[in-house]
Amino acid sequence: MFMAGMVGLGALLASGAAQAQEVTLRLHQFLPPQANVPQFVIDPWIERVEEAAGGKLKIEHFPAMQLGGKPPELIDQVIDGAVDIAWTVNGFTPGRFPRPEVFELPFMMTNAEAASRAYWELFEKEMKDTDYANLHMLGAWVHGPGVLHVNKPVETMDDMANVKFRTPSRMIGFLLEELNAAPIGMPITSIPEALSKGVIDGAVVPWEVTTALKIPEMVKNHTEFAEGNAFYTVTFTLSMNKAKYESLPDDIKKAIDDNSGMEFSAMGGKIQASYDAPAREKAVEMGNNIITISPEETKKWREAAQPVYERWAADMEAKGIDGKALIEEAQALIAKYTEQQGNGSAEPSTDEAGMDKPAEGETAPAQ
Template sequence: MLRLKSLAVAATALACAGMSPALAQDVTLRVHHFLPAPAPVPKNFITPWAEKVMAESNGRIKVEVFPAMQLGGTPPSLYDQARDGVVDIVWTLPGYTPGRFPGTEAFELPFMAGKAEPTSQAFWDFYEKYLTDEFKDVHPIAVHVHGPGLLHVKGEGVTKLEDMNGLKLRGPTRQTNALLGALGATPVGMPVPAMPEALSKGVIDGTVVPWEVTTPLKVAELVNSHTDFEGSRGLYTATFIFAMNKAKYDSLPADLKAVIDANSGREVSKWVGRVMDEGDLPGIAAAEKAGNTIRKLPPEEVDRWKAAAEPVVAAWVEEVSGKGYDGAAMVEDARALITKYAGE
């Protein structure tokens, strides 16, 4: 009887405060990712996003961020950690599980993507049109890409297409590795946290990453040269997803769902894309400070690379079309969306 009376008093107090018991629910969300906390995306996107969500929920959502795989597992396991409810939110690369998310690879094709901010907005629109089924097991908050990818190589590095022959280069995704192979290199797939040790031990001769990630991983200290490409499109990019456990999202009361919704979508994808672009600048500065060679291949040489890479695009279109996608339309739409947001 006393227990029933206490519950009635509590419910009355909540009603007087303008809240129902359901709306008074407090929630803790654990975010897991693979980079060190000072890296640009954790520092300038994930942590500010968490702080924004906590403030807009009036403290009823608490967000705890765990960098550098502190909750266990490996980077390729992050997506399943979110899917299975091991954690609540992850930031990861679909490409860490090759072949599992074929539709995302349209944005990872050679010379497809430009700057991360416009390309990430394009990728959100592309996700809404083509990829909702691929990511049906989670609740996507944002999808995005990094800035234009380039080569970071020991020694004299790469000045022309022929210099790629025989180089052992780390690649992040299936399509990037296919590209490296088509260009004459030997691709070595590995998550980015393993890259510095592989470089220092000579397991690889170089790597493809955006400038943004070279700073936290001190890549400029491990290579001697950096090869970029003239034009508005980079050699490659990788796709990323910031995603929540579906059951956790569905369990939220309506007002807290609204907070998550207000911090999801194209504008949030644009935000993290901008962080990626801004993160490129310290990487360039670190390479200059180290005295490394930084070069951009001229347009006529870039055209040779594009021609060598074209079979990678054709192979992808054929492969995904065999899985029920319209690969040609996806490539056309990806290019058109990127052009739309890039304004070029």
């Protein structure tokens, strides 16, 4: 009788748990679980959403393409409903999301947090019913300033001639061509092998990723630009299958909505960029040569980048998009949010937003 009662109680408890957890969603992305974004952006977001849903929602996180396919297929996986949520890079499918490319233009970004806020605002105004019409967007952000990591010192634009660089996006590819360098596209995880075999002479990536890829061990020269002058950045999205979102109960939708959008996007950019400094310090400790282009010299690089703006605007015009207007809007929004940061009125701190940030000297594998 006692055992029968215990079995009955167990079944009742299991039934109650099943009833409490009404929805399970699958989140798919391309990086390993210990990488910065999965560990410090995505997992905390999942925890907050699940908590807000009061136990009715479970989000299963599948890192490193565990559900199959290749990174460029992530966006179609979420649109088609093969997965419910995906974190991906717009540049994995070049040209498919034209409007967000405005934030990837050279020297467009000031810092990741301000640019991520600008990205979300412009998404709501210009991209929600165009580029991302088939998705329910949860977050949109950028990484920290891109840096040149190369096997020879790059102190002037002339030093770029004929240097083979791994390029992450169409925009930086356009810029490298203007600087007489040779852009070579490849997955970020292929950089170490490509460097070791001489396929490339260097890579353009943010500091954040260099530790995980052991780039400072392979090249000893790093060229960055004066603060507020980002050579480039890359745009990311966390999105959900639209039909799946619309099918959810209102309380679960609210749990997702309350933890997504502008503030989440700003924190995503801020946290990802926060890993730049400890990674840079590692290169300093190794005695590598870090070159910072002065504000005066940066003006020359900015001037050299102008044809990239013209080329992109013309490309947008051919698609029926007013590229020049988008550039002006993006610049104005970035300036607005950068100024708000300077006035101390941009947004809550990382801790206030309930998201983790690196401890002093801490690093983690990166994208």
